[in-house]
Amino acid sequence: MDSDPSLLDGAFWLTTASILLLLVLSGFFSGSETALTASSRGKLRAQADKGSRGAQKALEITDDNERLIGSVLLGNNLVNILAASLATALFTRLFGESGVALATLVMTLLVLVFAEVLPKTYAITNAEKAAAAVAPVIGVVVTVFSPVVAAVRLLVRGVLRLFGVQIDPDSNILAVREEIAGALQLGHSEGVVEKEDRDRILGALDLGDRTVEEIMLHRSNIEMIDADADPESILKQCLESRHTRLPVFRGQPENIVGVVHAKDLFRAMYAQAGGGEGSADRLKSFDILKVANAPYFVPETTTLDDQMREFLRMHSHFALVVDEYGSLRGLITLEDILEEIVGEIADEFDVDEDVTVTRTEDGQYLVEGSMTIRDLNRAMDWSLPDDEANTIAGLVIHEAQMIPTVGQVFSFHGFRFEVVEREGNRITWLKVRPL
Structure with a gap:
């Protein structure tokens, strides 16, 4: 190196100061890029709602990520290239031709440590805080560039x-729903999110993708009242039923003419009998249709989200499901939809119901064929597909392309299925275990 003191003149110190300033700007751009792209928009929204102007600005400029990234990269490359050029000129002046290689080595080290790793490490560990801090300045940069x-x-x-x-x-x-679902699954796998909490949130997110057909009570299991039955039989049926609302049919079960509420029925019968000291003979002329409400029919393709909104709008909890031809398919209640979010809601009438999944001595699981795939996945934390069938029995029939006989065994989707019991063409019980 030439010892001439004229080399360390004002130009030398001005160039050195410029290089250091450019390194600071490079670190600012690098850290800003990481902070704004790694920050959670949900957390920024929460801060903005509390009055943070920086968080609000961060939300605005991250609406167009392509423009944001382009502006930050443009600024970062400008200062990096300018810093490298000044360093090359400075080192060439001090060390001659060898200064080019030395400038490359020194600037690579400085940029890597102070303009990349250091600011990005801070930004990624304090993403929301850093994003709110740099957003006003980056907003100006985005506008200029x-x-x-x-x-x-x-x-x-x-x-x-x-x-x-x-x-x-x-x-x-990445869609918001997929981002939330992915975060929940990751949190559950790491032990941060409880299974019940994950299932509730995912259940609420899935309402828009599922239809009433998937969770309705099939028509073969619907308890109905015959409008032509004598009042004594109707009263006895309502007293013995565990349901509050019952469909009323006339002629054939497909012909639903009303829905009766047990409380309305008892009140009307009590009034027609003449109160506590009245006579039961007065009930012979009782007409159940006078106290029945008009039936509410919904298409089987209605999404659960839409149906829940309709229930709330109409102040109703009960609907009959029909297909495209108007034929009765089943019924659905508001409680059925809520159970898709919070899980099974048991009351004094549900506690004695049979358990639909039982572990056997050989390590398999005895599953009722009518159990929905979603409920089984939720109970066992499995991931059986429910695109082609709603129930476990339906999945087996779909995959087997036949109605299996008792004792037949199938393996698909990473599980073993054995048909244990069958009634007619309906599979009632199966044994299932992961392979």
Whole structure:
């Protein structure tokens, strides 16, 4: 190195100060990029609702990630290239031709440590705090560089189009629902989120993707009242039933003419009998249709989310499900939909119901064929597909492409299924175990 003191003049110190300033700017851009892309929009929204202007600004500039990333990368590359050029000129002046290699080595080390690793490490560990802090400045940078970024964006999309890659500017890389579901599954696998909490939130998110057909009570299991039955039989049936609302049919079960509420029925019968000191003979002319409400029919393709909103809007808890031909398929209640979120809701009438999943001595699980795949997945934390069938029996029949006989064994989707019991063409019990 030349010992000439003229080399350490004002230009030397000005260049050195400029390089250090550019390194600081490079670290700012690198840290800002990491903070704004790694921060949770949900947390930023919570901070913005509490009055944080920085968080609100961060939400605004992250709405268009492509423009944000383009602006930050443009600023970062400008300062990095300028810093490298000044360092090369400075080191060449001090050390001659060998200064080029020395400048490359020194600047690589400085940029790596102080302009990349250090700011990004801080930003990723304090993402929301850092994003709120840098958002106002980055907002100005995005506005200043927006014309250049827009031109670069058009150029990039044109080049990608040549290779058959189409970019939708309005599409989200990751849907909010998928992001929440993924975070819940990850949290559960790491032991942070309890299984019950995960199931409740996922159940609420799935309401828009599931239809009433999947959870309805099938028509073969619906308890109905014959409108032409004598009042004594109707009263006895209602007293013995564990249901509050019962459909009323006339002629044939498909012909639903009303829905009666047990309380309305008892009140009307009590009044017609003449009160506590009346006569039961007066009930002979009782007409149940006078106290029955009009039946409420819904298509089997209605989503659970829409149906729940309709129940709340109509102040109703009970609906009959029909297919495209108007034929009765089943019934659904508001409680059925709520159970998809919170799990089974047991009352004094449900506690004696049989358990639908029982572990056998050989390590298999005895499952009722009518149990839905979703309920089994939820109970056992399995992942059997429910795209082609709603029940376990339906899944076996779909995969086997036949109605199996007792004793037949099938293996698919990583599970072993054995038919244990069958009634007619209906599979009633199976043994299931993971392979």
